[in-house]
Structures are given as structure tokens and as C-alpha cells.
Amino acid sequence: MTAYGDFIGQVINYNLRDSYSRQFFEDIENRCFYQIWSKIGSYNASKGEFKAWLGTVVKYQTIDYKRGLRASLRDMEIDDSFIATHETPASHDEIDLEPIFKLLTPTERQVFDLYFNEDLYPEEISKKLQMSTNAVYTNLSRGRKKIKEADVRWQF
Template sequence: MEEAELIARLRAQDEVALTELVVSYGGFINQVILHNLPNDFRRDFTADIANRCFYQVWSHIGQYDADKGTFKNWLSAIVKHQTIDYQRGLKAMLQNTTLDHVVLSTPPITEELDYETIFASLSKTEREVFMLFYRDDLLPEEIGKKLRMKRWSVYKHLSRGRKKLQEEGVINDYFT
């Protein structure tokens, strides 16, 4: 679909055009969002920010003027400002949150996890690192001292192991 046709259909509030926008520009929007987010913690909010961006385009497509610039530039400005606004709101929310009255609940584990089976596909070193990290709750620094490896090496083994487990579909909420 041509860009001009997409814009005309968006202005007519055609919902199929909104789907086309998501398909055609979704990757670009995610790139702009990730470029404007400073750390991995905030990158967890990429989908929320993208949804806000699509809503803003849907709501304000009438303000787009091709004589002032390209659609992609207009879109990137919306994405950038939505990302900044989201970060400000997140910062304000976190500043106003006190942990004095927060109760964290975790689902009770009714049975002991079989770590040997879960980590069976990992290499010997990855399995040792995973056991110490997940079963024994040691920090990467402590694991590094115990296994005589650098802390970054512990992180590397955890990252590679998680990737293997994700590819096999073994990883779940306990191991993210």
C-alpha cells in the first residue's frame, strides 16, 4: 500500500489501515522507542509505548502535513514524545511509590523443582552456574568466586543457558 493511500485511509478512520500501519511501521516504531529508552528495565515497556503511539497516530492523523515533512519523520516525532512522556510518568509513579505498605506475594511452590531435569540440556559449566544461581540463590559475584571465574563470565553462562532453555521451551516465569 502506498504511503499516501495509507494516510488517506487513516484519516477516514479505516481500521484496516490501522492494521497496515502496525504491519508497515511497527518495526520502525520499536526502533525509535528502543533508541530513546536508556536501559533494559524501561525497555520492558516498549509494547505499551508502541500502543500509545498507534493511538496518537489514529487520533491526530489530521495534523499531518506532507508539506512540512515526511510521514516517517512525523511518526518518529510522535514516537519520541510518547516515549519521553511515558518515562516521565513512570518516573513519577516510582518516586511516589513507597515500599512500606507493599506486600509482595509469590505463589507457593507446592513441590520441589527438579533442577537436574530442567537444566539437563545445559553444558556442565552452565548447569553448575544455574544451580548456584537459581537453586542456591547465590549472586553472580559469589558464583564467580566459588567456580573461580570472572563475574562477566557468570553472566555470559546465565545468558547462554537462558537462551538454550527458551529455545527448548523449558524456561518459564521462574527462570527469566
């Protein structure tokens, strides 16, 4: 599992965009390792690569944790302006997704935006866009393939 430790950290960091959330990195990482350990039996090599399965588990654990944080803050009735002032300001480290999105069809763009930016599950995307869940997975797969074939380099 240590061979994937850096990858797990990268997925967590990518999904924790503000400094407030990033202070929970270690807790999220521990939860991810536990989930991976407890759900490794559900991995099916015929459905995809291990790294893709791993990234999905980590992504959704991170998203679930963030949702829990939001619910906790709502319950504590903390003023949103306090949290907003403690977010990391936009910097040159943010990735410009426009050149990447130009490679995709309008439908693929919608699916990618809902999946990666709004953190929706494929089932939620299918309901929102009125398409089958398989169509969501197909659009994600085709979009990833286009991006990979274009060999897009991230500009930092």
C-alpha cells in the first residue's frame, strides 16, 4: 500500500481546496486507508485499473468528510463569512481547465464539470442531466481518453 501513499495524498489535496479543510488531511487519510483496507475485496480487475479504483475510493471519502464538516458547521451556526475569510486565495497554482475542456463535447463538459467541480456522484449526474448512469460513465471515459490522447500538460 505504501507504493500508492503519494497518490492518495495527491487525491486528498486536490479535493481539499481551502486551508480550513486541509487541516483535516491526516484524519481523512486515515479514513481512506481504513476504507481501502476494508473494501479491497470489492475491487474487480475486470472493471478497471487498481489505481482508478483507489482514486475513486479516496475521492469519495474526502468528499464525504467535507460534507460532514459542512453539516457540523451548519449545526454550530458559524457565520459563513468567517470561513470565507480563511480560505486559500486564488493563486498561480490553480489549474486553468479551459484548454482541457475545449477537447470535450458539450455533454462531456457538463459531465466533467458536475463530477469534478461539483463533486456529484454519477447517479446524481444521470438524474440531473436525464441520462443513464452508464451514459455518465461513458462520457467520463471518453473525455479522459481524449485528454490522455491529447497529452495535455498542466501549466503551473
